[in-house]
Amino acid sequence: MSEPDNGGITTAPMLTVRGLRRSFTRPRASPLRSAPRVHALRGVSFEVTTGQRFGLVGESGSGKSTLVRLVSGLDRPTSGTVHFAGREISRLPDRRLRFLRERLQVVFQDPTGSLDPRMRVRDIITEPLVAQRHRDPAGRLVELLADVGLPPEAADRFPHQFSGGQRQRISIARALAPRPAMLVADEPVSALDVSVRAQILNLLSDLVQRYELTLVFVSHDLAVVRHLCDTTAVMHDGAIVELGPTRRVYDEPRHPYTRDLVAAVPTLRRALAGATASDLVRGSSLAEEAGADPTTATGAERTQP
Amino acid sequence: MSGVADHGGGWNGDRAATEARGAARTVNASLVTGGVLVATVILTALLSFLWTPHDPVHNDSGARLLDAGSPGHWLGTDKFGRDVASQLMAGARITLLVGVVAVGIAAVVGTPLGILAGMARRGVGEFLMRVNDLVLAFPALLLAIMFGAVFGAGTLTAMVAIGIATIPNFARIARGGTLQVLSHDYVQAARAAGRRPVGIALRHVLPNISGLVTVQCSVSFAIAILAEAALSFLGFGTRPPTPSWGRMLQESQELLFSAPALALWPGLAIALAVLGFNLLGDGLRDRLDPRLAERRT
Amino acid sequence: MTAPDPTEPDPRPDGPGRDPVLTVTGLSVGTDRLNLVSDVSFTLAPGERVGLIGESGSGKSLTALALMGLLPEGVHAGGTVRLAGVDGNLVTSSERALSTVRGEAMAMVFQEPMTALNPVKRVGDQVAEAMTVHGRVRDRSAARRAAVGLLDRVRLPDPAGTARAYPHQLSGGQRQRVMLAMALANEPAVLLCDEPTTALDVTVQARMLELVTSTVAESGTALVFITHDLAVVATVCERALVMYGGRIVEAGPVGEVLSRPRHPYTRGLLDASDLTATDERGRLRTIAGSVPAAGGFPEGCVFRNRCPRADITCAAVPPWAGADSGYACWHPVERDE
Numbered sequence: 022m023s024e025p026d027n028g029g030i031t032t033a034p035m036l037t038v039r040g041l042r043r044s045f046t047r048p049r050a051s052p053l054r055s056a057p058r059v060h061a062l063r064g065v066s067f068e069v070t071t072g073q074r075f076g077l078v079g080e081s082g083s084g085k086s087t088l089v090r091l092v093s094g095l096d097r098p099t100s101g102t103v104h105f106a107g108r109e110i111s112r113l114p115d116r117r118l119r120f121l122r123e124r125l126q127v128v129f130q131d132p133t134g135s136l137d138p139r140m141r142v143r144d145i146i147t148e149p150l151v152a153q154r155h156r157d158p159a160g161r162l163v164e165l166l167a168d169v170g171l172p173p174e175a176a177d178r179f180p181h182q183f184s185g186g187q188r189q190r191i192s193i194a195r196a197l198a199p200r201p202a203m204l205v206a207d208e209p210v211s212a213l214d215v216s217v218r219a220q221i222l223n224l225l226s227d228l229v230q231r232y233e234l235t236l237v238f239v240s241h242d243l244a245v246v247r248h249l250c251d252t253t254a255v256m257h258d259g260a261i262v263e264l265g266p267t268r269r270v271y272d273e274p275r276h277p278y279t280r281d282l283v284a285a286v287p288t289l290r291r292a293l294a295g296a297t298a299s300d301l302v303r304g305s306s307l308a309e310e311a312g313a314d315p316t317t318a319t320g321a322e323r324t325q326p
Numbered sequence: 327m328s329g330v331a332d333h334g335g336g337w338n339g340d341r342a343a344t345e346a347r348g349a350a351r352t353v354n355a356s357l358v359t360g361g362v363l364v365a366t367v368i369l370t371a372l373l374s375f376l377w378t379p380h381d382p383v384h385n386d387s388g389a390r391l392l393d394a395g396s397p398g399h400w401l402g403t404d405k406f407g408r409d410v411a412s413q414l415m416a417g418a419r420i421t422l423l424v425g426v427v428a429v430g431i432a433a434v435v436g437t438p439l440g441i442l443a444g445m446a447r448r449g450v451g452e453f454l455m456r457v458n459d460l461v462l463a464f465p466a467l468l469l470a471i472m473f474g475a476v477f478g479a480g481t482l483t484a485m486v487a488i489g490i491a492t493i494p495n496f497a498r499i500a501r502g503g504t505l506q507v508l509s510h511d512y513v514q515a516a517r518a519a520g521r522r523p524v525g526i527a528l529r530h531v532l533p534n535i536s537g538l539v540t541v542q543c544s545v546s547f548a549i550a551i552l553a554e555a556a557l558s559f560l561g562f563g564t565r566p567p568t569p570s571w572g573r574m575l576q577e578s579q580e581l582l583f584s585a586p587a588l589a590l591w592p593g594l595a596i597a598l599a600v601l602g603f604n605l606l607g608d609g610l611r612d613r614l615d616p617r618l619a620e621r622r623t
Numbered sequence: 624m625t626a627p628d629p630t631e632p633d634p635r636p637d638g639p640g641r642d643p644v645l646t647v648t649g650l651s652v653g654t655d656r657l658n659l660v661s662d663v664s665f666t667l668a669p670g671e672r673v674g675l676i677g678e679s680g681s682g683k684s685l686t687a688l689a690l691m692g693l694l695p696e697g698v699h700a701g702g703t704v705r706l707a708g709v710d711g712n713l714v715t716s717s718e719r720a721l722s723t724v725r726g727e728a729m730a731m732v733f734q735e736p737m738t739a740l741n742p743v744k745r746v747g748d749q750v751a752e753a754m755t756v757h758g759r760v761r762d763r764s765a766a767r768r769a770a771v772g773l774l775d776r777v778r779l780p781d782p783a784g785t786a787r788a789y790p791h792q793l794s795g796g797q798r799q800r801v802m803l804a805m806a807l808a809n810e811p812a813v814l815l816c817d818e819p820t821t822a823l824d825v826t827v828q829a830r831m832l833e834l835v836t837s838t839v840a841e842s843g844t845a846l847v848f849i850t851h852d853l854a855v856v857a858t859v860c861e862r863a864l865v866m867y868g869g870r871i872v873e874a875g876p877v878g879e880v881l882s883r884p885r886h887p888y889t890r891g892l893l894d895a896s897d898l899t900a901t902d903e904r905g906r907l908r909t910i911a912g913s914v915p916a917a918g919g920f921p922e923g924c925v926f927r928n929r930c931p932r933a934d935i936t937c938a939a940v941p942p943w944a945g946a947d948s949g950y951a952c953w954h955p956v957e958r959d960e
């Protein structure tokens with residue numbers, strides 16, 4: 022599945038996910054009925070090779086957040102396996118995941134909720150280093166602040182003294198602290214203003230390149246994934262419905278859900294060319310629900326120049 | 327232009343509206359009033375070590391039951407001729423001592439218990455909280471009287487009993503706060519950083535629930551003062567001759583009709599101290615509530 | 624209708640040539656210490672769809688709340704807001720007078736329907752109440768029937784069943800449709816939508832946008848659509864107002880503003896949101912810095928501390944260039960740039 026664009030060097034998969042399932046038991050609504058089971062993931066398999074930029078696209082409830090938690094060792098699957106750098110991680114207790122914490126780091130969506138409001142930036146960024154008994158956290162802190170474009174004075178401030186974009190820079194600095202090999206970013210730009218989003222995306226691109234990171238980028242925003250990732254997986258209802266090179270998935274979507282998704286995103290170019298809101302819902306299944314006339318047009322045809 | 331010092335916000339005009347609300351905030355009256363009352367009690371207690379108008383335990387048979395405003399005894403004397411003002415000042419010590427020790431026991435035991443219940447697996451947490459509810463259902467005064475019967479009545483027994491009976495309040499508050507903290511992504515981030523549960527509890531949970539615990543301390547302090555007064559009144563608290571507001575109240579009981587002022591002064595002192603700690607608790611709640619705290623930035 | 628006030632000259636006369644349904648002149652919003660919105664003027668023709676574009680802190684939501692008279696405690700408005708068929712200036716109207724206008728002549732759909740709906744009331748009753756409160760329908764059972772009709776109009780599946788449901792039993796998209804049904808209950812002349820699709824998934828958003836445009840077209844309602852998403856504005860609206868730092872910095876037909884912007888902020892916003900355009904190093908174009916906090920915008924031109932074209936002239940507030948379409952900038956982007 023991966024594109025051979027790394028100079029012909031064959032690379033072993035860094036992350037291998039096989040048949041991953043995760044169900045949750047909801048609290049029972051009535052003592053007479055048994056507690057309902059929610060199947061967040063229904064058998065997901067994929068692999069991410071070293072140096073790949075793997076995009077995971079899905080809407081709310083698609084299971085993408087559950088998947089992020091499983092591959093980063095923050096939750097355990099109901100069944101299936103997750104291998105990171107050849108080692109199975111999904112059955113290990115937290116205290117045996119040190120190798121994972123050093124090599125895989127996560128950037129969360131909400132730059133406010135993911136930073137402890139009572140901690141100074143210095144302590145937030147060096148938290149992985151302190152937890153992993155790094156030799157020189159203070160020295161590394163200076164490098165990290167420079168890496169994400171924050172002034173050294175930022176270290177002594179609290180998160181609420183920063184704008185949304187700057188908070189996400191802090192979050193990225195913390196993730197880079199242990200020099201990870203893989204960065205998992207869960208909707209890192211969804212809560213940001215448009216004018217700031219581009220800055221953070223550029224920063225992520227730069228860092229991925231400079232530190233040769235393998236990236237797993239999760240988003241509901243197709244345009245963002247298209248810009249950043251070489252491979253895209255589309256998730257729907259707890260399963261991956263389509264997986265392939267980004268350009269192929271966007272320009273020639275094969276699964277009907279992918280077609281709907283691609284068609285539903287309003288773009289400036291299409292809108293200025295005269296596309297209206299009813300064109301957005303003209304994907305097959307959406308049109309039925311919306312009561313509009315189903316047409317044969319697919320998202321692929323419309324996105325092609 | 328200064329890159330760092332601006333704050334971000336959500337998508338809409340929330341931020342502006344928030345600023346506006348902040349501007350409209352008034353000075354927190356309960357915090358100030360409560361703070362002044364509590365400070366008065368503390369200063370009085372400290373002063374009583376250095377100076378009181380008279381020896382609070384000295385019986386002066388020549389000066390029994392003097393009215394308030396008498397020369398040298400501006401709040402009068404009791405049936406043994408002891409100076410009321412001096413007794414009130416010295417009584418503040420016991421009041422504070424009981425409060426500090428009882429609340430200390432409750433906070434030091436209850437808070438970690440609550441955090442543990444919040445961070446443990448769901449079943450374990452639920453079990454701990456049901457045990458907690460059982461203790462909570464047991465009246466503090468009854469426990470203190472039982473302790474008094476078993477270990478002998480006294481200030482120490484009263485303090486320990488009140489402290490133990492207050493543990494569940496802290497455990498419950500701490501667990502609620504812990505569950506709320508755990509729902510934040512920064513806890514996930516800390517796990518991803520390699521923090522162990524103990525580290526998460528100390529570095530993230532405890533600082534973030536400290537506001538809640540502080541408020542609970544202040545409110546529990548008021549309850550402890552009241553409980554000590556009630557116990558001393560019943561004869562299960564501070565033993566004579568140590569001056570205590572509760573016992574002053576009890577001793578004035580038989581003279582309620584001939585010398586009502588003797589009941590008035592300790593009653594007023596208890597009421598103001600309790601009011602002070604309750605107001606302080608309310609004021610701190612407004613100040614330390616995390617939701618309100620975010621607005622204040 | 625109402626004669627224009629000679630003391631408040633409107634720099635932007637009506638473009639469309641129809642009698643405007645809403646006329647906003649010199650609207651300002653602020654607290655005792657801060658100016659949050661300054662000098663906002665625009666008109667809305669009957670049935671016109673206008674997009675109010677802005678990032679966080681731009682003042683776009685406050686503008687909408689000021690139009691509805693729903694500003695929070697401690698925030699007050701100045702200027703004039705006139706609604707066709709309603710006497711007087713809405714900004715200075717009493718709460719009583721406003722409450723007859725709200726929901727009747729002017730209605731609003733909020734970003735988060737869960738907080739705007741009453742959680743312990745069936746949605747059918749809430750929609751019915753939107754009608755009975757203005758005396759449009761007196762009979763309660765008739766109002767219930769009409770409510771089901773409205774839920775059907777916003778294309779909720781099984782409208783009768785949905786009417787009996789509580790808000791938490793519905794999905795985000797369904798709740799937003801209920802909000803729309805309530806807003807449309809009295810066929811208002813003006814509908815304000817504040818980021819109504821921001822919290823929704825793209826496929827749900829697509830259906831909601833289609834629904835909003837088709838229902839306002841059916842009823843001839845004028846629409847003010849507030850969003851940060853340029854593509855959404857381009858899809859839904861005919862005209863766009865771009866707000867930054869509490870001011871309208873550019874206005875005009877959507878095709879004009881979003882393809883040949885004159886204000887450097889609009890230009891920057893367009894560049895930053897286009898994720899398909901990168902420079903030779905594969906980098907996206909950005910706007911320097913970040914949006915200042917409320918009250919932190921510079922004097923003069925509000926954009927000058929982030930603007931690549933700013934110079935000493937920009938310390939003075941730039942005058943509005945143009946009429947209904949126009950911009951507020953000393954150094955506008957040339958048409959062919």
